[in-house]
Amino acid sequence: MRPTDFDALWLIFTDPQVMAAFESPPLTAAQMQGWLQRNLDHQTEHGFGLFSIWHKEDGVLMGDCGLELMAINEEQVAELGYDLRSDYWGRGYATEAAVAVRDYAFQQLNLPRLVSLIRVGNHASRRVAEKVGMGLAAEFERHGRPYWQYELSHT
Numbered sequence: 001m002r003p004t005d006f007d008a009l010w011l012i013f014t015d016p017q018v019m020a021a022f023e024s025p026p027l028t029a030a031q032m033q034g035w036l037q038r039n040l041d042h043q044t045e046h047g048f049g050l051f052s053i054w055h056k057e058d059g060v061l062m063g064d065c066g067l068e069l070m071a072i073n074e075e076q077v078a079e080l081g082y083d084l085r086s087d088y089w090g091r092g093y094a095t096e097a098a099v100a101v102r103d104y105a106f107q108q109l110n111l112p113r114l115v116s117l118i119r120v121g122n123h124a125s126r127r128v129a130e131k132v133g134m135g136l137a138a139e140f141e142r143h144g145r146p147y148w149q150y151e152l153s154h155t
């Protein structure tokens, strides 16, 4: 992900269908800039983070997928996340990206475990997690909302 990806990323995070999954209004430019900067800082600090997903034929930045370190129950884990603009949904792209990031995380970064936090009811995201090989490990509340915790350990 690069600073110049801002405009294309903002299209994703102002897409009403995408934001419905987060039960959130579209991000403002300032919020988007904060999101992007946090991810760029994460990349600098840890050496990995979120990738932008490009559609090769269209030359369109259609989504993001990657890794973010976060604390769950006081344990630091790597979260595998993905978001795609809605006009590219249903073509297997999120799964393709998530499988590539899973393999990168296990084979190159040697991370022991991947976690995905998914809002309860987000069946498309849950299905992607399943296709990546993750299983449901827990259901819990975070910031007052119910989440499924999917995870996969490196064997």
Ligand SMILES: CC(C)(COP(=O)(O)OP(=O)(O)OC[C@H]1O[C@@H](n2cnc3c(N)ncnc32)[C@H](O)[C@@H]1OP(=O)(O)O)[C@@H](O)C(=O)NCCC(=O)NCCS
Residues within 6 Å of the ligand: 017, 018, 019, 021, 082, 083, 084, 085, 088, 089, 090, 091, 092, 093, 094, 095, 096, 117, 118, 119, 122, 123, 124, 125, 127, 128
């Ligand atoms: C989640 C998301 C990235 C999936 O992207 P995508 O490219 O459409 O995903 P894929 O095509 O790789 O796979 C989607 C799977 O979910 C299934 N699916 C889609 N909508 C579904 C629904 N409402 N109920 C059940 N399954 C559903 C598809 O059929 C497909 O499974 P299949 O291959 O077994 O048929 C996309 O919907 C998105 O960006 N949503 C908004 C942001 C978001 O939710 N991000 C994840 C936060 S945890």
